[in-house]
Amino acid sequence: MAKNKASNIKAVLNQLVSDIFEKNGNQLLNYKQVSAKLNLNDEESKKTILEILKEGKTSGAFLEPSPGKFKIKDLKNFLIGRVDMTADGSAYIVPDDEFEKDVFVAPRKLRNALHGDTVKVYVFAKKNGRKNEGEVVEIIKRAKSDFTGVIKLSDKFAFVMADDKKMMHDIFVPLSEIGEAKNGQKVLVTLTDWPEGAKNPIGTIKHVLGDQGDNETEMNAILAQYGFPLSFPKEVEAEANAISAKITDTEIEKRKDFREALTFTIDPADAKDFDDAISYQQLPNGNHQIGVHIADVSHYVIEGTELDKEAYARATSVYLVDRVIPMLPESLSNNLCSLRPKEDKLCFSAVFELDNEANVKEEWFGRTVIHSDRRFAYEEAQEVLENKAGDCVEALLKLNELAYILRDRKFKNGAISFESTEVKFQLDDNGKPIGVFVKERKDAHKLIEDYMLLANRKVAEFIAKKGKGNKKLTFVYRVHDSPKLESLEAFATFASRFGYKINTKTDKEIAKSLNYLMADVEGKKEQNILTSLAIRSMAKAIYTTKKTSHYGLAFDYYTHFTSPIRRYPDVMAHRLLQSYLDDKKSADAELYEAACAHSSSMEKRAAEAERASIKYKQAEYLENNIGTAYKGIISGVTEWGMYVEIEENKCEGMIRLRDIADDFYVLDEKNYCIIGQRKHKKYQLGDEVMIRVKKVDLSKRQIDFTLIPD
Known part of the structure; x- marks a missing residue:
């Protein structure tokens, strides 16, 4: 124990010694001077500091230009980055500075750093033709404990x-x-x-x-693995339960009253939290007043309360295969804030006057009170649209007609249509998957999406134009950069193998050819692979206070305003919008930028948790099908195997290269394939193959296939 304590002290001192040289401009110092600057003047500390300097000289971290006088070899040789662990226990340090190259660190030089940790790394002098190599000298922040x-x-x-x-x-x-x-x-x-x-x-x-193997255990394990809490703290539940459901006359007087307007919600059949409602009225001038009414979460979740702190920490609801882990306690998400039918509800609304060509003639933003007349499931609304009969038929048909115009205009302006196949599981009472089906997106889904996009776009535009130049207002934007040409050209090369051409000359041409591709592949065996690779070649959308455009949607202005029950950035957008409607000064940009970064990070984590739950259910579904043969399509290739997605049920597993007995196969990364070294047989991304389910490991959420020879 004493030995461990001494080692820990030395590790801390090691960093403090480096800091002294950095703070003093890397001037020559002997061990006594370093000790004095650290205010460590006892003989034991001095001895340890001298050891650190000598060891640093041996490892290449320090130079000794004159006897007993040291300095850091090269201050530029230190960089801060994030650990990206590889399968063999080594790692690449991905620098914070995007212009720096990744640094390879061997397992023995990781100093107990783990995947995702933020570390300080010393970069060794580069040898000709070799990649950057280094050694972790400090763990700045653990990604998780x-x-x-x-x-x-x-x-x-x-x-x-x-x-x-x-x-x-x-x-x-x-x-x-x-x-x-x-x-x-x-x-x-x-x-x-x-x-x-x-x-x-x-x-x-x-x-x-x-x-x-117990469903509850495994789903909770996924949540815990990705850092999401399994329950709400008691004080948060108590705070939520104490909020009154009564809407006072005083509150109604502060708001625009839409209770007489025809209003309805359209959501999945099993939804319990209704974020958004649509109202429709035909105006005397022949135009159409369309209200996008969003639950006024910010009225109930007050900044600085325990409820708000918990919502901020979670940042998003998490959607696993068999459950939703809400951002807000159920008393709010499913009751108080949910826009349930036949109840008065408080909203934050974006109201538009549209002409018959779906041009916005007038717009209004503010707090409202509504009364939803009808709750539609997507399937019910779709039935009304297809049969041209049923509840709210005239409103739905007109809304759909205008939505088509909005959608076409968006694509003409360069938006990209990514329609990947969404798989749903049919579960029994114990949560076990007994069937798999593909979820269809029809007009009812797209109609709602188009009006949400309109509200998000117009709110962002209103704020951006309200404060220009030095009077720019801090706001939460959803931005999406254009793709890097290198990534896009690699995707274009791959797509060409299937006969598809991607024009990479301009952003509009890129979008146009990608849309042709997406329309062409719909329903074909290669749809999922090409869509997934196309999305991977794109930049990732993030939250930020720095307004730039949204490339994928072809919008100059975009925010997230329409889902505050399940996304914290929308709550922030509501608060900021109301503040600026009240002519208050701009909010603290630094504070909101940090909140945006946190929200982007939690959104990514929630998506990973959702994917993990899908992987688990896929493994569970195939557990009873060991030995069954299926037709599949190669969906990924790595140095140790190739992933195959079963066409029938979209479950994905791996064929390990060591299990392909007819040759020795190696990865050709550039051409997305594996090649046999003797017979030169090639298996390429997108190829159809026959496989057999070999093994399922539920605890690791892994499915192994064997290849059935041609």
Whole structure:
């Protein structure tokens, strides 16, 4: 224990010594001067500092230009970045500065850094033709300290084997820290220590999730793995439950009253939280007043309350295969804020007057009160549109007619239509998948989407134009950069193998040819692969206070205003919009930019959790089909295998290269294929193959296939 303590002290001192040189402009210092600047004048500390300087000279971190006088070899040789772990335990450090190149770090030089951690790395002098290599000198920030996994108990200790494939180390847990955990159960473990030189980190069991294979256990394990809480804190629930549902006359007087306007919601059949409603009125001049009414979450969730802090921390609702983990407690998300039919509800609205060509003639933004006349499921609204009969038929038909014009205009302006196949599972009462079906997007879905896009676009435009130049107003925008030409050209090369041409000359030409491609591949076997690769070649949409355009939608101005029950950025947009409608000064840009970065990060994490739940259900579905043969399409290639998506049910698994017996296959990354070294047989992304389900590992959410020869 004493040895570990000494190692920890030395590790801290190591960083402090480097900091002294950096702060003093890298001037020559001896160990006594460094000790004095650190105010560590005892003999033991001086001795340790001298050791650090000498060891640093040996490793190449320090120079000794004159006897006993040291300096950092090259201040530029240090950079800050994020750890991207590879399958063999080495890592690439992805620098914060996008102009810097990634730095390779061998496993022994990672200094206990884990995937996603922010670290300081020393970059070695580059040898001719070699990639950048370095060594981690400081872990600045852990990406996470909680891991889910399976606990293995012995007589004297326990280990947790993490679910996270990029967590390369089992976590040691003293028996005194295992709580009620039983051998083989799924648990949530928190790292508490990792002594220098120790092979494994030390942890304590934070939560026993339950038995492996149990649906509740596995879904909770996915949530915990991605850092989402399994329940709301008691004080947050209490605060939410204490909010009165009564809408006072005083509150109604402050708002525009839309309770007499024909209003309805259109949502999935199983939805419980209704964020948005549409109202429709034909005006005497022949134009159409269309109200996009959004739940006024900011009226109930007051800035700085425990409820607000929890909503900010979560930043988004999480949608797993069999459940929704809401951003707000149920009393708000499903009741108070939800725009349920036949109830008065408080909203924040964007109201438009559209002519018969869907041009916006007038617009108004502000707080309202509404009364929804009807709750439609998508299927019910679609039936009205197709049969031209039923509830609200005239309003729905006119709304759909105008939505078509808005949609066509968007695509003519350069928007891109990505219509990937969305798979849904049919589950039994225990959450087990008993069927798979493809979700269809019809006019009823698109109609709602078009009016939400209109509201988001016009709110962003209103704010951006309200404050220009020095009077620019801080706001939360949703932005999407144009794709990098290199990525797009690689995709164009691949798409050409299927006979599709992508014109990469201008943004409009790119969008036009991508839309032709998306329309052409719809319903074909290669749709999912080409759509997924096209999306991958695009930049990722993010939240930011820095207004730029949204490339994918071809909008100059865009925000997220329409889903505050499930997205925190929308709550921020509501608050800021109301503040500016009240002519208040611009909000703190730095504060909101940090909130935007947090929201973007949590959105990404929620998407990963959703994908993990789909992977689990795919594995569970195929568990009862071991040995069954299917037709599939190659959806990915790596150095250790190729991924295949089954055409019938869209489940994806891997054929490992070592299991293909007729040759020795290697990856040709540039051409998205694997090639046999003797017979030169090629398996390429998009090829059709016959496979057999070989093995399913539910705990790892992995499906293994074997290839059935031609």
